[in-house]
Amino acid sequence: MALIKNNDLMIVSENFSRKYRIKEKVFLPGDELFIHGISKNPPSSYLHTILGEAKVGRRASYKEGEAFSEKNYLSKTRLFFCGKVYLTAKSEQEAKNKLLLTSILSRLTGPPLLFWGLYLLLSPFI
Amino acid sequence: MTSKITLSAIVALVGGGAALTYEGLKRWKLFQNIHKTITSKVVSAPIGESVEIRSKVFSFPEDLTVSPLTQTKCAAYTWEIEEWKEDIKYYRPTWELCSKYNSIPYLYFSDDGKELAAVDLDQSEFIEDIQMTTVEVTDSL
Numbered sequence: 001m002a003l004i005k006n007n008d009l010m011i012v013s014e015n016f017s018r019k020y021r022i023k024e025k026v027f028l029p030g031d032e033l034f035i036h037g038i039s040k041n042p043p044s045s046y047l048h049t050i051l052g053e054a055k056v057g058r059r060a061s062y063k064e065g066e067a068f069s070e071k072n073y074l075s076k077t078r079l080f081f082c083g084k085v086y087l088t089a090k091s092e093q094e095a096k097n098k099l100l101l102t103s104i105l106s107r108l109t110g111p112p113l114l115f116w117g118l119y120l121l122l123s124p125f126i
Numbered sequence: 127m128t129s130k131i132t133l134s135a136i137v138a139l140v141g142g143g144a145a146l147t148y149e150g151l152k153r154w155k156l157f158q159n160i161h162k163t164i165t166s167k168v169v170s171a172p173i174g175e176s177v178e179i180r181s182k183v184f185s186f187p188e189d190l191t192v193s194p195l196t197q198t199k200c201a202a203y204t205w206e207i208e209e210w211k212e213d214i215k216y217y218r219p220t221w222e223l224c225s226k227y228n229s230i231p232y233l234y235f236s237d238d239g240k241e242l243a244a245v246d247l248d249q250s251e252f253i254e255d256i257q258m259t260t261v262e263v264t265d266s267l
Contacts, residue, residue: 019209019210020207020208020209020210020224021207021208021209021210021221022195022205022206022207022208023205023206023208024193024194024195024196024203024204024205025203025204025206026193026196026198026200026202026203027183027200027201027202027203027204027233028183028198028200028201029182029183029184029185029190029200029201030182030183031182031183031201032180032181032182033180033181033182033183033235034178034179034180035177035178035179035180035181035235035243035245036159036160036163036176036177036178037176037177037245038174038175038176038177039171039172039173039174039175039177039243040173040174073186073232073234073242073244076240076241076242077234077241077242077243077244078168078169078241078242078243079168079171079173079177079179079241079242079243079244080243080244080246081177081243081244081245081246081249081250085245085246085249085250085251096157096160096161099153099154099156099157099160100157102149102150102153103150103151103153103154103157104150105150106146106147106149106150106153107146107147107150107151107154108150109143109146110142110143110144110145110146110147110148110149110150111143111147112143113139113140113142113143113146114139114140114143114144114146114147115143116139116143117136117137117138117139117140117141117142117143118140120136120139121136121137121140
């Protein structure tokens with residue numbers, strides 16, 4: 001059974017034994033994003049993956065023997081981001097504001113909770 | 127019984143406080159890092175350093191794919207599959223990440239230059255969600 005609620009598609013089956021949630025993120029061509037991370041030269045594993053994919057075809061929708069354009073990406077790629085990379089659709093300022101706000105809130109509430117928790121925990125021994 | 131509840135509350139207080147402090151420091155470090163880094167172009171960005179670029183998702187028209195849930199023609203889509211877990215002992219029901227799927231391993235970005243930046247989607251983390259649809263499925267996938 002499929003339900004549409006607040007533009008979200010919900011699929012519900014008869015059996016309620018296990019419940020899953022799928023979050024889908026979509027990247028449209030031309031979507032402007034702010035990327036922050038450590039840049040690297042494309043590593044050899046990346047080249048192997050790309051060349052391997054170019055050989056076998058990346059997506060199932062490609063017909064067998066069809067020319068694959070991944071090699072075009074390879075020749076154009078200058079920067080490679082691996083490790084932690086932060087992507088956001090918002091402007092840099094908005095991302096920074098949000099980080100700053102959540103950081104301050106967490107740092108204001110965390111240490112007092114930790115202090116009182118430890119105090120209460122250790123008070124019988126003091 | 128009362129002392130057990132009190133002890134649980136104190137432990138929760140310590141755990142919550144420690145988690146909040148850690149998260150706060152982590153976010154502060156990231157904020158500082160982003161704040162210090164100058165936004166560059168793909169062509170001129172230094173290699174081997176912390177880099178910040180603002181660019182657009184790039185894909186050749188023949189490589190566009192259709193996302194299964196939203197039926198959107200896109201350059202790439204990612205799935206995070208979470209399972210609803212109920213801890214019977216403490217009754218702490220949560221969504222637990224059980225699998226991730228990316229339609230392509232690398233997402234490409236261009237800032238109108240001729241060169242591209244590739245992002246390993248497995249390693250990336252989102253500060254803000256881009257366009258996200260949540261779908262709930264019961265029973266097995």
